[in-house]
Amino acid sequence: MKTKTKTKIIVLDDDPTGSQTVHSCLLLTRWDVETLKIALTDDSSPLFFVLTNTRGFSREKAANVTREVCVNVKSALSSLAAAALNDDDDDTNKINININPILVSRSDSTLRGHYPVETDIIAEELGPFDAHFLIPAFFPFRITRNGTHYCVVVSKNKEEEEEEEKKLIPCHETEFAKDSVFGYSTAYLPDYVTEKTRGGITPDQVEHFRLNEVQGNCTDRLLSLKDNVCCIVDCEEQSDLDQFAKQLNEALVATPLRPKKFLFRSGASILTSLAMLPPQPIPAEHMGQYVKDRRPGVILVGSHVKKTTLQLNELLKVNNIVGLEVDVKRIQRKEESDAMLQELVARIKKIHDEGKHPVIYTSRTELTSFVTHKERLQFGEQVSNFLMEIVKNLPLTLGFLISKGGITSNDVLSNGLELKMSRVLGQILPGCSVIKCPRDHTRYPDMPVVIFPGNVGNEFGLVTTFQRLSSL
Structure with a gap:
């Protein structure tokens, strides 16, 4: 009997829009252990979404729901691993699947949501992690440049109506930052992290992956991360995250005796890069x-x-x-x-x-x-x-x-x-x-x-x- 390790991207989505860049995957509105086992063993897609809807909840309820999902995910993974280990079938051609999970806390690309509540809970239940990455980009509507997160506003050129002009507006200058529950004062992500963690993480403690590193080679730096350090990532096009995801995957398998574990707090675009799906079946x-x-x-x-x-x-x-x-x-x-x-x-x-x-x-x-x-x-x-x-x-x-x-x-x-x-x-x-x-x-x-x-x-x-x- 052979054992094969399969990576499964598990997305805890605080509303149901995180699947907006992928296809063929399951969306779960229930997260009991048996339902999670179905999704974990689904061969149609490398990822699935658990729709927690926590953005519509209070901080306390969001924490409770996130913990419940994590506990059940842990139980589902353990159950599948135990079933494979206890399989008495001597068929040498049979392959048991060992699931390697990648955890994503998917949230709003305009920085609204229960951060760091949800990532803290995930780390407690499914960690420890070497790093958690804050990557709110959602192309072409939201990008991160020099550590600041922007909304891309497209308007018609007044002189030539056929052409479009793109304007970058820091997210803290938009209506989204004035949200009565999830408002914030800065779109510069190191300072945003400090604001949301109430000083628990200071700007100098945030690891900043700049665009030249993302587009180049930062594998060694990824391998050096530890203690669930907070990281932000500059990215302006999908190709930037494609290259970054490639380096992430290399880092995940570079040290098999002590594999790296990364957690993501993200918009939708990093999921496209991590999943590497072909075009959708019907245009x-x-x-x-x-x-x-x-x-x-x-x-x-x-x-x-x-x-x-x-x-x-x-x-x-x-x-x-x-x-x-x-x-x-x-x-x-x-x-x-x-x-x-x-x-x-x-x-x-x-x-x-x-x-x-x-x-x-x-x-x-x-x-x-x-x-x-x-x-x-x-x-x-x-x-x-x-x-x-x-x-x-x-x-x-x-x-x-x-x-x-x-x-x-x-x-x-x-x-x-x-x-x-x-x-x-x-x-x-x-x-x-x-x-x-x-x-x-x-x-x-x-x-x-x-x-x-x-x-x-x-x-x-x-x-x-x-x-x-x-x-x-």
Whole structure:
């Protein structure tokens, strides 16, 4: 009997958008040991995602969920290892698989999320690690240059409208840095780390891998890392991370007697480099073929960031689109909430029966009357629960569903559609994944669902996605 070591990238994703650069992998909305064992032994992809949704939780709940996932991952790995060790089959041609995990804490490319809470918990349960790498890059929208993380804003050249101008804005100068829960004051990553760790890690303790090292050779430096040191990585194009990932893999196998262990806190782009996947099976512009009989679909918009509102306004101008606004203020009062739910479900059915596409969107102004962050998060859960009741009452002849917003999309998959796991088909736009409901789903077998992050795409992103699925 032979033993083969297989690397498996395990991604704990704080919302369901981290798969926005990969395909063919599993997304888990449950993380019991048996489900994790299925994902660990899945041969269709070198990685899988556990959708923890912790960005929508309080710090305490995020820590508890992360720990629960890590404990179960450890148990699943131990169970698989024990099964291989205790296999009495003497077949010399049989190969037992030993799984070498790479842990990734995937979070927002605009630096929002529970850092360092989640990486600390992962290190406690699945470490020790030699280093944890902060790599929030998501190309072409977010890059890291000279240690500072930037949002890339593309605009039309005023003199030549056909051409585009790219402007780099430090992330701390954007709306994302003003987030009422995850706000921050600097996009210079060594200082960001110090701010988020409350001085636990000082700027001079952060290892900075500069672009010339990333593009060149830094394997020796990687081999010297120890004691879970925090590292930041300059990168401006996917090829930068491809080269860096190659060196990471070399470092991981360079010392077999004491292999290096690295943890990643990242955006989506490093996953592309680590996984090294071929092109997705069906190109983005042809994904309408996943829609059965060209049936009408539904677009659900929960995100309230400025970019989402611009995209929504353009979508509402399209023929056969009918907008339905959810007044979030009414959700706070149960009688009004119940009445609004009944009204919306009835209107959605009528619009669908007419062959049109309802767009359900929350009112565009974020409420700011909450005294504490906890109150704000609790109200967010209340709004999400209302939207999920809508999803649970959508027409059974639905052709597709577009979910706009990271936390909204996570709730759609785990609560609204009650998916235990699903598989990523690929991206319909850069950064926008399409998953498919399982064939045995009780309501929507094989229905495509678009996971559309709130801060991704230009103003026509929703329009293009809708047109590709509706074959217009």
